[in-house]
Amino acid sequence: MSLQDQNSSSETAAFRRPASEVMRLARMGSSHPTRLSFLRVLLRRLTDEDWVIDRPVWEVDAKGLGHAVYRVKGPERTYSLVAFSHDLPAEMRSDRVIATAWDATFTLFDGDPSPEDIARLGDNVPLQEAGRISPTELTLARANRSVRLFDHVVGALSQGQQPDPEEIAAVGYLMRTTAVYGSGKFGAADRDDIAARPELAAPFQVEMLTVWLIRAFTVDIAEHMAAVKGGDRTVGLSPEIRRMLGVGNSTGLGMAPFIVRHPVLLNNWIMAREEALARVRAQPGAADDAVAGMGKALDAAIRNADIWRSVHPVQVEKLHDLRRDLAMVSDKLSDWDTQQPRPWDALWTWGSETLSHEGQEALLALMLEPHGDLVDDLADHMGADEAATFRLNGSMPIKDLRAILESEYAWALSIDFTSPENIARFWYVSEEKLEPRLGERASEEGATLEQPLCIARLIAELYAALQGFDDATPVASLLLAHPEHRYTVRRAQIAQHHPFAEVHDNLIAADMLPIDLLRCKLAFFGANQFDPRSDRWVRINLFQGAPYPDDVQAEKST
Amino acid sequence: MNTQPHDQTRGDSTPFFQDNQAAPLSRNEVASLCMKAARGAGMSWGMAEEAGFAAAWLAMHGIDGPGYLCTHLKQAQGREWAELCPSVARGDWRAAGGRALCPIVLGATLCDYAALSDGPVADCSITLGKVDCPILMLPFLANIAQKNGVSITVSWAGGSVVVGQGSDWPETASGALAALPSEAELSLTAQQGVATDPPAGQSPKANTGADTISMLNTFAMRTTVPASEQSRAGAGSTLDDND
Structure with missing residues (x-):
């Protein structure tokens, strides 16, 4: 069962972060493990x-x-x-x-x-x-x-x-x-x-x-x-x-395509985590043991940040941000008014206005830590029955499909794909061990065998194709005329009911960092000590x- | 077929089956291999996913879906979309040029039209004409039978099969369709009624031959890019692992 079916989530809706904030690569690439990992x-x-x-x-x-x-x-x-x-x-x-x-x-x-x-x-x-x-x-x-x-x-x-x-x-x-x-x-x-x-x-x-x-x-x-x-x-x-x-x-890189290929699963992971944060923020008060529990978790996080090593320039900077932010959280806790209405929400609001992405995502993990009774049941909603969303809705009028693209994919439709830096890369599978790899379109062979991971561009192409169709035409007719859009239409129809199904960034842009995708997935596994060895290869630690x-x-x- | 049993430059072990050995592929392997093979044979990504779905559904019911897909891909590769897809009009879905329809395209399109008046709704009667490897339609028809609450009959001169009636219908239907000559002209009707979802066996053997797997792999490898020093270097760590 997915979380959308639950009534309880409506009470916390006001405290949930929007996908436009959560699903950006820069933030996904700052993910920390939580008790839902x-x-x-x-x-x-x-x-x-x-x-x-x-x-x-x-x-x-x-x-x-x-x-x-x-x-x-x-x-x-x-x-x-x-x-x-x-x-x-x-x-x-x-x-x-x-x-x-x-x-x-x-x-x-x-x-x-x-x-x-x-x-x-x-x-x-x-x-x-x-x-x-x-x-x-x-x-x-x-x-x-x-x-x-x-x-x-x-x-x-x-x-x-x-x-x-x-x-x-x-x-x-x-x-x-x-x-x-x-x-x-x-x-x-x-x-x-x-x-x-x-x-x-x-x-x-x-x-x-x-x-x-x-x-x-x-x-x-x-x-x-x-x-x-x-x-x-x-x-x-x-x-x-x-x-x-x-x-x-x-x-x-082999791990990166996974979260793009499994949109419902990605949605359910993120949804569970975001619902957990919303539940914590929505609480009217802060119990003493929860406050103490978060303090203990903060101490552990500071120790972890201390021994966390990386020589990769991107991660070095992030580690600097994280250590500074954790110290700020530590200071904040000393004058945090736990008697104010919705103290957890106040703490979160302070963090989201003050801390870097690293610090904010670390704070999220800290806030969930003492709230097992409140959030652990969400782990039961992190699986996905992908067969249930496989079948397309061919009866959907083009008008509705266009509306999905304009609401769920506005981020994609705003990208200019005539600009070389926005199509600089292509994902492909190497003949060698069928390893997924990322190539440079301008200088490497193989772009004709591109994998369909460039979701933003596929969406833009679908959107353009829709211009030739009447509003009332069913999607089934579109697919008969344009079988090449079948993959994208399936995704768009999934996104209609799964707000966190898509990474809201261009996965073939020149400045895209594959390690951001890896970090998000690995944090859901529960990985610590994220240590990039290049922009597409990492070491991590599990169960430390x-x-x-x-x-x-x-x-x-x- | 297997001269280098431990060749580790290939990403999965499916090429390592011996000639006469039936390959106990997992359903995930069936779906994944067949999706890639269908793409390699020229299907769009979304249609290739449908091919993977169909092959895995058949394998789950003890039918050699990969074998039928392989046979179909060999004859369909290189043919134009317009020859393979139905020309949808009420009551008549035959291909424009009169050649055999692709069963994957036909099945997926029938699913797309499942709730539309030109589609396989209750009391419809649709002329399909020739369909290549019609067994590959069954997974789609099973989906429609479930969704629309209908039983679907596929008929030809002198025979018919009913989808969604009785627990062993996949076996009966696939047996009858396998025996059909390729020039058989098919039609489809649907009647209101509760469809039976056939029970799937727990990891039944797909009974897919090594030759089939080898051929599907050949198709699948067309989706891959030959290795180069540049691509190999770019994929990994820039630091030594021997630390």
Whole structure:
């Protein structure tokens, strides 16, 4: 069910931000993870439902070769991460999708794998894209070591020492995943077949579970290698240092088209977040524990901004803004009048008038943090039944379609596509590993094979085509005469009922930054420490500071 | 067909099936591969999505949608839109030049006209004429049957199939349509009635042959741009990963 169907949202409508504000790339590129982020949804469920997690198999030799199984038992079902550990020569270590070998490879098995299952997976999972998995597998993933930190940690532990916390903070993870595939890729189970399970209804839950279990593996393999090296002298990682380690993720352009190709899903993510903010702002008062909770979250955000490193000039500037803004929020909280009417709205209004995009989006996350009871149910509305919006409405009169374009796409119709800088780029799929890429129209081959991600221009072309049609003509006639607009008409009809379905910027402009699209999506995953390595390639950290499998049980029993 | 089983320069593993092996593709793979193949064979993006939908719907009901689509794309590629699309008039949707209609274009257009008086509304009778691989129309007709609350009959000289009646209608209908000669002239009628949405199997095998997948991949690869040093360099990190 989508949020639009809910009556409750009308009470908060006055506090909701418009799409014209929210869906700009500059703001999407300043997104921060919130308690509605998908990894937080997963961790809440694991804890609330007393999931039991163990590691029934650890068959890894002295060279670090072998496999392991991490098993998660929920109320109704069991899931198992099958991990394969490899010995990767340094010269083969690449995070690109064109890599052919990795330090470790993984699959999430639906149930408890038999030895025969593991043998079959051992023949396929290490090959990644060149292998095949089956409907009993839910994801396929791989990871590479952070060589520097991995070696440092193994070295220290093998000498009976804890690693240097500075080194840990500087990198933040022992391994980074370079792809986590789900949704029927390479023969895996289709999303439709598992989406009805309550624990997998929210988006990307199997992917998040995979990554969370990979995190446990990265620590186990480091401790294993340390024990091989140091024998009896070896110690395990201290709980405090272990907690500081997340899982890195390296990702590129492949992720950017996703949010353009899934307009209903994007709408539902943004809508849930915006509705959450509106609910918080709409509250008549501020409870003491909520105020204290936000203060605690602010402290954590300041620490996070402190260890957040990037050398990319765009991100360096944003980090500067963020640190300054968080300090301003800290000052503001000291004289924030929590007794005034709608104090949260007053705080938000101050922030939106005072802070940069970075600071505003960080403030949003902070304001949601102490309001779990008020907003967590919104996570149930972040999935999307895309089949339900696939069928076009051919009876719609051209007049109505034109009205949609003029109201929902005014931002697109205002762009001048005769100007070279507004058509400077083109999205395409490379023959090589079918990797999505972005080319320069003026200097690169392949623009005739452009992917339909240039939504603004497609809308402008559709709008021009409509000029030749009478108002009363049905869309069905238009499509019969102009099949090339079928894709765009479908989107426009979706946008009519999904205000946050479209990025309100020109995705082929010369100055467009693909990392802005990546950051928005990754923030919904729950990613921290966004670190661009170019304008189209980033590293992030997932699950840093989160509990490990044994912590979940220990924290629950205390 | 597979001389380099571990060639990792290809983005999915569908080329790696052996010749006689039926390929257990996921529905997502079917939809994605067929959408790209249809685009590669010349369909517009929006129509290619319809092709992906149709192939995945058939696969979900145990019918080799990718195989039928592949057969159709081979004969339809390069043909002009005007030859493939229906010429819509009340009661007569035959193609302008009298050649076989594209079942994807016909199916999608029938859906577009589902609530319009020239379309497949209750009590209509529409001459379709020749339709290439008519099985590929079934997913669209199933959509219309559901939406309009009608049962749809596709008839030809000496036979007919009913869409939306009985739980096993996809099997019955696809069997009868598969046996039709290519010159069969079809017509469509709709009657008011509650349509049955056939139950989909849990991940049934598409039973798609390796040759079909290879051919669809060949079509799909026409949508891709050959790699160049410039494109490869632009796609990744500008910094080393070995840190």
